[in-house]
Amino acid sequence: MYASLLKDSRVLFLLSANFFSGIGAGVTSVGVVWLILNESNGEQILGVTTLVITLVMFLINPYIGVIVDRFSRKKLYIFNQLLCFCIILPIGLYGLYSSNFHIWQLIVMVFSGSLYWTLHFPTLLAFVQEIFNKEEYNSLSGLLEVESQAATVGVGGMSGIILGHIDYAYVFLFDAFTYLLALVLVLLVPYTKTFEKPNDKEVTFVNDIVEGFKFIKGKALLAIFLLSSLVPFLFIMVSNYLKPIFVNNTLNSSVNVFGFSSMIYAIGAVLAGLFIPSLVDRFGVKRSLIVIMSSFALAIMVMVSVHTVFVFLAIQIFLGTGNAGTRVIRRTVMLHLVDNSMIGRINAFFNTTGLLLRAILIGTFTSAISVIGASTAYLLMGAFVILGIAGVIYTRKILDYNIEEVKPNVMSK
Template identity: 35%
Template sequence: MNGLYRDRRFCFIVAANILSSIGSGITMIAIPWLLASGENGGKVFGYAAIAMTIINFAVTPFFGQLIDRFSRKRILLFGEGAGFIIIAAFSAAGYFGLDYETVHLIILYGAGSLYYTLFYPAIFAFNQEIFDPSHYRRLNGAMEIQGQLSSVAAGALAAAIISTVPLERLLLIDALTYLGAFGLFWLIPYTSGENSVKQQGKVKAGGGLLFLKASPVLFVFLFASMMPFIGVMVTNYLFPVYIADILQADASVYGTQSMIYGIGAALAGLAVPAIASRWGNERSMILTIGAYTAAISVIVFIKDVPVFLSLAIFLAFGNAGTRVARNALMMERVPNHLIGRTDSLFRSMGLLIRTLLLLVFTGLSGAPSIAFSFYILSFLLIFSFAAAVIAGKLLQEGQQEKTIGEAKENTA
């Protein structure tokens, strides 16, 4: 652990993440707000969000292929550089008198969405490539804590300045954070020889699928463990409706829930690496998936604000803890030259499931129909938890047999 914190590559990555997360986070809070508050804003933002979901679904496999084919550092530099150029151009246009129209806001929203779609799988593959496997659990825990703190900071800053600072100045701040992140990624020591992909020639788009077809138990386990994250994405829509219609509470409850969630997620980033070191990634994930499933399954029966806020801790611990252990498991089990395509496959499936659920839940919005949305989500989570328990047990048994076999070979 101390070795990881003394590694300057880790320090550069965390600093770059903080810069880009806060800068882009402020903008990606401001842009939807400006879109939604304009004329017919709700419909415009809804259509923009649907369009970007479709685009992200289409480009995610392509991004995964790029990540496995080219230098991950160059991809990260490209993302930060492109972000700086686009955001700086719009900021400069604003300073020169451009009145931002809806189309400009949609372009900025789309650029930010595409940046996230490229950045997260790229940094995931980059971290797996440059760090020793013994650091994977602590690394992912630290990245989770950093991500949560950055989100909280971005939200707090956005709340303080969105209504008082002109958009061109917000964009300038965002552009400078992209530039700072570019410089930090540039400083990370990295040689092309570290990535064996470059020596393999053409990268097949279906490499991740072929790998998972050869490891069906791993596929089932990783697929089942996506559900808490999908649940969080869906409840970002469900919770405001639930709070207003079922709890009969105001927006302050939603804000408090978000704050408590951030605390719980940060605690997961601290605790889960230690739990996984003792129990293993598989058992840790079963614990965290179970915690999230249990919390979601009882929420629909709760009409008390303090109890709802208490459950937010379990939701946060379950989702963030699953992500920490799941990322470590993928880093350990998926070869680095396949990680981009394998990760993109799961991301694409997650986007598809999330979109389908949102379409269904939108039709069930409002009390008392909102309860059926939670019933559906609870059923899917319980089913996924059962699948994770079975697949996780098989994975652990297979790993134990492999370890015993290797020990016999070494003593032969």
Template identity: 25%
Template structure:
């Protein structure tokens, strides 16, 4: 795509966003390679579904407890400098995994400890990254497109990373996945350093951190549309995303494959997510996004149930398309909605609560999924997960008309819509 075509995408009119997109795009491919390599390494070392759940738990549980305070930090300090710091720490974590694996010293406790370290970094990185996007776009009307393009970038990496990772694991070994991921952070840091960022202005926020956290919770949960989005996100993260730590069991035990099979399954999910991201990136308005948020968990739920029943690789790949599609529609559409209506001085705190409802709940779901799979098997676990997602979709859809009426004045105030019909 030449420069002229790139600039036809609204978000790419902003130089800083183009730099951010390029650096993150390279790094996220490495991140997904590492995620695939980590779950495969854990399963090789332990052959335990429960241990997969424990590693998933330790990598993300800090987001549950620390994300609200990360949001307070992000509202008070430079998001730009924060991201440079978190990217450097993430690079150290990946290179440490590479060194331990290369020397043959790697043990399960190393993986748990480094996963916990990355979890602490992510608790600050995730809200900072979400809140930094509005600073990257020069025109306010490009924000929704920037968020959607972000989702496309993330899921493009989800498509490429696992597929490349599966091939690397089967040909030259797990170590190189960790090494490439560690080196890929150089692209992110270089992109950040090349940006021309306005000097950070300290927000006028009263009260100590505890009071600010409380204010964020009150702001989010006293407004029914935000509360409904966060609760639905919590349900999807708790139940719908358990598949990410159970896929190795399907790849090796049920489908009788190896690392390549795992890579293809993850890539199929990434392809579905990429399709959803492209659709969201091409939308010109936020109108109708409520319907997308309502239907997305149902798509995910149906995909999970169909995947759990499949014993044929091509069919499993097809069902994973819907798993990826439903996941990205729910995550990206919810993110776009929240970023659009939030008050600027509470952006970091609201996005930290969204991070908490999304990344912070995933570890609990991982632990629950690993324990259930140990007891009743991975296929039955995903059937339960799928049913839970479909029920959540039904409940949210029933509440949607009342939520629309509350959101309408905000859309009109911001000049997003001038008509009465809005989702």
């Protein structure tokens, strides 16, 4: 299934760049979160930091969508790597010199990581859609998921082995140079900009919200599907705040369990990337997606019911498979049904909506976490996933790919 794609130099360079930058960013993310949690009032600091960053990403997401639609996707990819390199390198060097980090430096690294992924995913989606053919979208989605989660496996393994044993300054310096390596690899990807720029009207937050509402008005079923299938990813994003608290307070475990949980989660996601395209070909996209999301919801309920390290780690397989499997199908739907000149803004609209929901949830949990605990918060998120499953069932007919492609002239109606 992937053999022909892996002979394409563009695929190899792009996958390698994603892999190395993902390894560095992931290990740093785990390390920074743990350092913050070990500060005085660490839970509250992490919660407020996550909430503020989410709100900032919510405000800038529409602009990112417009930027992705206006400029060279390759140059944007390179800029993203260079920006993070310039942020992480000085902080790592400072830690090497002083043997400690200020809390503001840790917060800056959390922010830079969030900004990196906020720009990375829509740029990558538009880049892939622009330079590859439609016939390759399904396999490419699976292959990108395999690569992404293989990097996360490496992150989890490295986090479990080195964090707490090696000076964090060296970890952050390693991260900085993975961004630099990714930059060099992307430079090697052959690329000619082919998409048309959107109309040169004023770029404002309001204009982008209007674009999103025009899309919803004309493509309600697709809009509901994209929002509903975003729920597992939203769960994982909120879990980035809840998981370290769950491990630390509910399971009374160490950073090693936290790191290994990311590795095991990623193994499940790699399996999804390898087998979901074949599963869809055999059983159909509708049945496959509903089963994947239902398994995801069931895994959450088991995790909050049985508080042991073994069960927690085992459940990560199902969470990884569920989120990655849903994302592969969701990404393929967008590649098929959204025109390349609009995909940045359409993707940004749904990301913005997801960020708003994430901000509300994290804000609620931050203020209540000391009372309800991480386990109850996870249970509430499980109920939210069930609502997402209902939305996917309601809109399942769009998975036949038989609706009109979303193009600029459609958006202007």
